[in-house]
Amino acid sequence: MHESPSVERLLERAVGSLTGPGCPPRLAAAIRHAVLGGGNRLRPRLCLAVAAALRPANLRAAEQAAVAVELLHCASLVHDDLPCFDDAPTRRGRPSVHHAFGEPLAVLAGDALIVAAFDALSTVRAPDGAVAAALAALLARAAGTREGITAGQAWEDEEQIDLDRYHQAKTAALFEAATTMGACAAGDDPERWRELGRRIGRSYQLADDLRDAGGDERTLGKPVGRDAVLGRPNAAHALGPTGAVARLEELLAGVPRTVPECPGRSELLEFLERLLAKFRP
Amino acid sequence: MHESPSVERLLERAVGSLTGPGCPPRLAAAIRHAVLGGGNRLRPRLCLAVAAALRPANLRAAEQAAVAVELLHCASLVHDDLPCFDDAPTRRGRPSVHHAFGEPLAVLAGDALIVAAFDALSTVRAPDGAVAAALAALLARAAGTREGITAGQAWEDEEQIDLDRYHQAKTAALFEAATTMGACAAGDDPERWRELGRRIGRSYQLADDLRDAGGDERTLGKPVGRDAVLGRPNAAHALGPTGAVARLEELLAGVPRTVPECPGRSELLEFLERLLAKFRP
Numbered sequence: 001m002h003e004s005p006s007v008e009r010l011l012e013r014a015v016g017s018l019t020g021p022g023c024p025p026r027l028a029a030a031i032r033h034a035v036l037g038g039g040n041r042l043r044p045r046l047c048l049a050v051a052a053a054l055r056p057a058n059l060r061a062a063e064q065a066a067v068a069v070e071l072l073h074c075a076s077l078v079h080d081d082l083p084c085f086d087d088a089p090t091r092r093g094r095p096s097v098h099h100a101f102g103e104p105l106a107v108l109a110g111d112a113l114i115v116a117a118f119d120a121l122s123t124v125r126a127p128d129g130a131v132a133a134a135l136a137a138l139l140a141r142a143a144g145t146r147e148g149i150t151a152g153q154a155w156e157d158e159e160q161i162d163l164d165r166y167h168q169a170k171t172a173a174l175f176e177a178a179t180t181m182g183a184c185a186a187g188d189d190p191e192r193w194r195e196l197g198r199r200i201g202r203s204y205q206l207a208d209d210l211r212d213a214g215g216d217e218r219t220l221g222k223p224v225g226r227d228a229v230l231g232r233p234n235a236a237h238a239l240g241p242t243g244a245v246a247r248l249e250e251l252l253a254g255v256p257r258t259v260p261e262c263p264g265r266s267e268l269l270e271f272l273e274r275l276l277a278k279f280r281p
Numbered sequence: 282m283h284e285s286p287s288v289e290r291l292l293e294r295a296v297g298s299l300t301g302p303g304c305p306p307r308l309a310a311a312i313r314h315a316v317l318g319g320g321n322r323l324r325p326r327l328c329l330a331v332a333a334a335l336r337p338a339n340l341r342a343a344e345q346a347a348v349a350v351e352l353l354h355c356a357s358l359v360h361d362d363l364p365c366f367d368d369a370p371t372r373r374g375r376p377s378v379h380h381a382f383g384e385p386l387a388v389l390a391g392d393a394l395i396v397a398a399f400d401a402l403s404t405v406r407a408p409d410g411a412v413a414a415a416l417a418a419l420l421a422r423a424a425g426t427r428e429g430i431t432a433g434q435a436w437e438d439e440e441q442i443d444l445d446r447y448h449q450a451k452t453a454a455l456f457e458a459a460t461t462m463g464a465c466a467a468g469d470d471p472e473r474w475r476e477l478g479r480r481i482g483r484s485y486q487l488a489d490d491l492r493d494a495g496g497d498e499r500t501l502g503k504p505v506g507r508d509a510v511l512g513r514p515n516a517a518h519a520l521g522p523t524g525a526v527a528r529l530e531e532l533l534a535g536v537p538r539t540v541p542e543c544p545g546r547s548e549l550l551e552f553l554e555r556l557l558a559k560f561r562p
Contacts, residue, residue: 022427022450027435031426079392084384103365104438107388111360111395111424112431118399119421122414130410133403136417140400143392145312146303150393154308157385169303 030101030109038092043178044070049271050182053264061185068117075113093221142177163233172201196258203251207279209235311382311390319373324459325351330552331463334545342466349398356394374502423458444514453482477539484532488560490516
């Protein structure tokens with residue numbers, strides 16, 4: 001399967017348009033720093049892989065969906081790193097946006113990237129106009145206040161948190177956006193693809209909790225042990241390291257059976273195997 | 282002309298959906314506070330008035346456009362009031378969102394309202410699917426980094442600000458969104474309606490600068506004299522009070538000639554006269 005070597009180029013093009021004539025120079029620099037500073041691009045690659053497995057006439061709508069998912073992800077990282085949340089000094093091995101550019105530009109860069117994510121979808125023309133609106137609705141759900149990343153982050157401000165619901169909203173929702181939007185962009189029923197995204201997202205969160213609980217700051221490019229410091233729920237603490245690793249293996253083992261029938265299913269399974277290998281501790 | 286008594290009800294419905302099952306309770310409260318705490322609803326009323334003047338088969342698409350414009354406006358107020366920007370203790374005569382709910386929920390409520398604005402547009406079905414995408418593109422431009430409100434706010438972080446470009450991006454862009462989106466929702470060419478929104482927005486900013494320079498906090502429901510305190514450009518300071526009032530009268534006098542030909546032009550002119558009367562000092 002074509003593993004979308006073009007994700008980086010798609011993002012560069014989106015950032016180029018965002019930071020074009022008229023954009024205040026420091027805002028432009030903050031946006032470039034937020035989007036083009038590395039990142040493993042898991043979500044857009046997953047989005048494109050799902051779309052490609054459905055063999056659409058072309059991948060243009062899927063490319064816009066992939067860009068939208070990654071821009072929204074970048075926005076959430078910039079805002080989550082702010083002093084009032086994680087107060088993270090580093091991200092992707094470099095200063096966080098507010099450390100490099102100050103808090104006002106970090107708030108604005110995040111806002112701008114949310115807008116840009118939806119703007120990317122507004123340019124989707126094929127196969128018909130309704131696809132753009134359907135993609136926007138899927139992204140809004142994943143970003144939203146009821147089961148999306150805004151809800152996930154806001155649960156940290158509540159006295160009672162349900163770990164499962166918290167991880168679903170904070171992390172799995174955007175992986176669901178990746179698979180459902182890839183399917184929708186390729187003309188398939190997005191809901192057939194939600195469980196796959198959910199399972200990958202749950203695995204990713206568990207792997208992230210394990211890394212936070214026992215990882216190395218230099219390898220990860222961001223601080224470790226933050227969940228304990230910030231009093232946030234962490235599955236590796238809740239289940240214990242052995243229990244968390246067992247749960248992760250169980251989640252990963254179940255991924256293939258959540259991949260729906262489609263023309264490029266075997267290439268998609270290979271892609272997922274390579275992708276998910278990196279989740280193992 | 283029907284002056285949209287339903288704007289408040291439309292917003293209540295949107296907020297009800299945003300804060301429905303699954304939404305963390307404190308986030309829900311912050312969102313209600315941000316959107317339903319008064320406000321004169323100038324932008325959505327303008328959006329609906331423009332659409333109505335074009336006599337579409339129904340106003341459903343225009344209603345979603347009006348909701349989107351106001352939600353985006355509310356998002357910008359919540360973020361602009363944050364400590365790292367204006368650090369405003371009050372808004373619309375009540376505590377600002379971060380004063381009432383803390384900074385994390387103010388950041389998240391603003392983010393959620395940006396998402397909700399685009400989500401409102403994703404539900405537009407009539408007259409055809411492409412309208413939803415066209416509306417999203419118009420809103421994204423008004424919110425964006427090159428000529429939208431994100432750019433406007435970011436200019437405050439630059440050493441050199443052009444007062445005209447700053448006010449255009451910070452204020453006029455969203456009034457342009459109101460008129461162009463109202464027209465687009467009613468099936469007309471949005472660009473015919475941009476100059477009207479621009480002129481109303483410029484007038485509004487000038488009126489706001491005059492109020493900030495000489496107004497009364499109790500009447501306005503927000504602090505006055507903030508531009509001087511925060512070192513922000515203010516047209517009433519730049520032109521002097523007499524010059525600013527003369528410029529405002531000139532802008533207002535020119536509004537009627539920017540209203541395009543349309544079936545309901547005379548009712549629209551009456552609506553605008555009532556709306557703009559409140560801009561005069």
